[in-house]
Amino acid sequence: MAWDFSTEPEFQEKLDWMQNFLSEEILPLETLVEELNGQQWRALTAPLKQEVKNRGLWACHLDPELGGQGYGQVKLALMHEILGRSFIAPAIFGNAAPDSGNAELLAIGGNEKQKRKWLTPLLNGELRSAFSMTEPDVAGSDPTLIQTQAVLDGDEYVISGHKWFTSNGSVADFLIVMAVTNPEVHPYQGCSMLVVPTDTPGVEIVRDVANMHHPYDAPFARQPAGHAEIRYNDARVSKANLIGQPGDGFVLAQKRLGPGRIHHAMRWIGQARRAFDMMCERALSRYAHGSLLSEKQMIQDFIASTKIEIEATKMLCMYAAWHMDTYGSSASRVEIAMIKVYATKMLFNAIDRAIQVHGALGYTTDLPLEEMYRVARASRILDGADEVHKVTIARKTLKEYEAVTGWPSEHVPTRRQAAWEKFADLLEPGVVNG
Numbered sequence: 001m002a003w004d005f006s007t008e009p010e011f012q013e014k015l016d017w018m019q020n021f022l023s024e025e026i027l028p029l030e031t032l033v034e035e036l037n038g039q040q041w042r043a044l045t046a047p048l049k050q051e052v053k054n055r056g057l058w059a060c061h062l063d064p065e066l067g068g069q070g071y072g073q074v075k076l077a078l079m080h081e082i083l084g085r086s087f088i089a090p091a092i093f094g095n096a097a098p099d100s101g102n103a104e105l106l107a108i109g110g111n112e113k114q115k116r117k118w119l120t121p122l123l124n125g126e127l128r129s130a131f132s133m134t135e136p137d138v139a140g141s142d143p144t145l146i147q148t149q150a151v152l153d154g155d156e157y158v159i160s161g162h163k164w165f166t167s168n169g170s171v172a173d174f175l176i177v178m179a180v181t182n183p184e185v186h187p188y189q190g191c192s193m194l195v196v197p198t199d200t201p202g203v204e205i206v207r208d209v210a211n212m213h214h215p216y217d218a219p220f221a222r223q224p225a226g227h228a229e230i231r232y233n234d235a236r237v238s239k240a241n242l243i244g245q246p247g248d249g250f251v252l253a254q255k256r257l258g259p260g261r262i263h264h265a266m267r268w269i270g271q272a273r274r275a276f277d278m279m280c281e282r283a284l285s286r287y288a289h290g291s292l293l294s295e296k297q298m299i300q301d302f303i304a305s306t307k308i309e310i311e312a313t314k315m316l317c318m319y320a321a322w323h324m325d326t327y328g329s330s331a332s333r334v335e336i337a338m339i340k341v342y343a344t345k346m347l348f349n350a351i352d353r354a355i356q357v358h359g360a361l362g363y364t365t366d367l368p369l370e371e372m373y374r375v376a377r378a379s380r381i382l383d384g385a386d387e388v389h390k391v392t393i394a395r396k397t398l399k400e401y402e403a404v405t406g407w408p409s410e411h412v413p414t415r416r417q418a419a420w421e422k423f424a425d426l427l428e429p430g431v432v433n434g
């Protein structure tokens with residue numbers, strides 16, 4: 001029997017160190033982010049990143065043979081829960097999206113030359129990257145509709161298309177672009193991924209799209225930075241920039257997005273815990289109508305419900321992480337989809353209740369809650385809308401069932417009749433007839 005909820009002591013030590021590092025070094029820095037320029041940000045974070053590297057905790061999401069630390073998803077889950085408390089912590093630990101997913105993609109699909117050129121500097125934090133798949137003109141939920149084309153011309157691909165929500169696009173050194181390379185076949189076989197350096201002629205960064213998180217300009221230190229709208233105007237890249245083989249785009253996308261989704265869910269648990277801590281502190285501190293808020297049953301309901309939801313999410317997340325470590329990312333699509341959907345709801349509830357308990361203060365920018373709330377809204381859309389994940393869960397789950405003709409298999413009169421027949425030999429005729 002191997003049902004074990006404990007963390008091995010050596011790893012717990014690392015987690016304890018991370019927790020302390022977050023409280024002492026990262027959370028204070030967080031309050032300055034809005035006012036720092038790029039140079040100041042680098043000056044303040046370089047020593048912190050070095051400290052993380054010295055501890056062997058930098059870019060832990062990759063296997064050792066791929067250039068990382070070799071922690072599986074279970075360990076990463078525990079780490080991300082801590083880092084998720086702060087929006088800036090993942091960047092200081094070298095595992096911020098979208099760079100982390102892109103590194104994973106290059107590690108899985110890139111050849112040696114590509115790894116040397118892009119993966120190694122990405123892992124070292126010397127380059128930034130973006131993933132350019134979603135297009136404004138077609139539903140991102142159905143990537144078979146992708147219109148961007150990459151046409152082979154001699155030794156080069158010529159890319160033309162229109163993307164948006166390329167997170168980090170405007171600050172990235174290179175973009176990983178999903179494009180149709182063979183329109184003659186189904187997109188599952190006809191799409192490919194290409195590395196496109198951002199300074200390639202024809203790559204036009206139109207704007208960072210203003211949004212709920214960054215209604216105006218995104219501060220430099222935010223990771224991801226803005227979500228860029230990009231036009232590819234016959235941008236030419238060497239065919240050596242193709243990741244994997246022509247037509248590998250969808251397989252690679254699945255491999256990239258699976259781990260990325262669960263890492264988000266892990267961080268959302270950390271975010272929710274932060275909101276929960278704030279809610280509890282306030283409930284114990286605020287007095288109204290003859291008692292503290294913490295003594296009112298409705299507030300106790302908030303606290304109990306939030307605690308249950310956080311812990312339930314953690315269980316589901318650890319299960320999905322274990323499933324991925326045991327069976328791999330492709331065999332864990334349902335588990336990943338379940339945690340993605342469940343965690344978004346939990347996160348939203350936790351922050352919403354924390355705002356409510358703080359009253360007007362919760363609505364102000366004097367607390368981090370309002371930003372957390374705005375960011376949390378995106379979680380139901382990014383990395384696949386919740387509805388689409390539910391479709392995956394339902395479709396795959398229904399494959400385990402079969403239709404029946406006639407009465408449902410639980411139909412009691414039918415089952416009763418069958419039971420009489422099954423046990424007839426054991427019953428006295430008088431009792432059966434009686």
Ligand SMILES: Cc1cc2nc3c(=O)[nH]c(=O)nc-3n(C[C@H](O)[C@H](O)[C@H](O)COP(=O)(O)OP(=O)(O)OC[C@H]3O[C@@H](n4cnc5c(N)ncnc54)[C@H](O)[C@@H]3O)c2cc1C
Pocket residue numbers: 098130131132133134135138139140141142164165166167168227378381382383384385386387388391
């Ligand atoms: C903060 C943020 C960061 C992002 N970063 C990136 C990035 O770095 N790179 C990138 O390429 N993209 C990125 N995206 C885009 C994201 O992947 C897409 O927004 C997402 O896939 C949904 O696509 P869409 O916006 O075109 O919505 P649509 O596909 O138009 O869907 C709209 C709505 O339709 C409904 N819907 C769709 N399909 C179904 C269905 N089968 N059943 C029921 N309802 C359905 C859902 O409610 C969905 O929300 C980001 C998005 C956000 C918000």
